Amino acid sequence: MGAKLASEFLGTLLLVATVVGSGIMAETLSPENFGVALLANTIATGAILYVLITILGPVSGAHFNPAVTLAFLLRRDIGAVPSLWFVMVQVAGGVGGAFLAHAMFDVDLVQLSTNVRTGPSQWLSEGVATFALVFTIIGAIRARPEAVPAAVALVIVAGYWFTASTSFANPAVTIGRAFTDSFSGIAPADAPAFIASQIAGAVLAWLVAERIFGWKSGGSEEASLAPDAN
Template sequence: MRRLIAEALGSALLTALVVGSGIAAQQLSPGQTGLQLVENAAATAVGLYAIILMVGPVSGAHLNPVVTVVDAAFGGLPWRDAAAYLPAQIAGCVGGAVLANLMFARSAVSIAAHHRASGAHLLAEVVATAGLILLIFSLARTGRGERAPAGVGAYIGAAYWFTSSTSFANPAISVGRMFSDTFAGIAPASVPAFIAAQLAGGTLGYGLVRLLYPAGPAEPEPDAEALLSRS
């Protein structure tokens, strides 16, 4: 139960961070989309670093169903536990969007109208998610777990800029961001395609980890939970 609470709390904080900084950027820099993206990306990068440090020792700070499923596929997390993580992550992300709305004196729930599911956006989500998985599990397989919080924060901050989708790379946060019609929102009609692209990216990332960092005969499979807990 402690681990599920940590996943829900971390996911809520992550979504509140993304949505809240997006609302603040809109208010502070009206009409300046590039500056808004700088502000949103910078807050997300450093905030994600802090959130991983906060909940990592309890749950591993997956905060992302793709990370959880890939960790289970590698044998680092029992499938039963993975199945329990997923609803906690989704509920946390929805709650985080509602919290961000309320903190900025908006309606608790407002359905986003920002359509994002173009071919370019979906390709970007495949790339962003594959890169995230490759980063996390390459650190696991090379004994550099203490660098995970900074590495993940830096990668997501950079991926805001080098991907056209601004790197959601997370099915749970894709669901959560439907509930805020703000700079960081995503229209419900775009979410299924985004999740499909993220799952494809997770599969690609899993394959790349297997290719680039094969486990030796006596080497255990990497455990993302232990990796982030040690950090």
């Protein structure tokens, strides 16, 4: 369990450090071009997700996301107590990732975002983005488990561009991004609504996946993003 928690903490830390760090770099190099900055942020995030899921998936399942952990709890792939521990280290990793990015770019270590992200379109976008992510994970596990790293990276890359919120799709990442007053940040007051939408999207994805794919495929379902985390 210690190795799994370390994996979840490190993976979430590196994910948020990449999101925030690439956002700072993009904002520095292209201060007047939001499109170029978003593209740079997208590429970096998709790339690190593929790597992190590939190398840490066999250890903890590579959730790095309380919404994903919730989905696997609902699937009964992970117990309630391990789920709680997973969420706590994911959130800690998310905040730590923002601090790490700030340290690398020599800016104030502790910040609070002033980037306003609110309104029905933003909330709907987060619900849709998280639905797409969780549904993709469950579907890929069922169809081609070895394709999960690529599938997750691609759905997040797509989400950056087809959602108005740029697809946070992750409560731990949302909390981490509340601690950076940079391109990728979100005002702390706006974070709770994002998180609520993400949870709703994850639950809906689980319900739809259960209906379409069945509860589980038993012995034919290979090791997923939740390897023996009971």
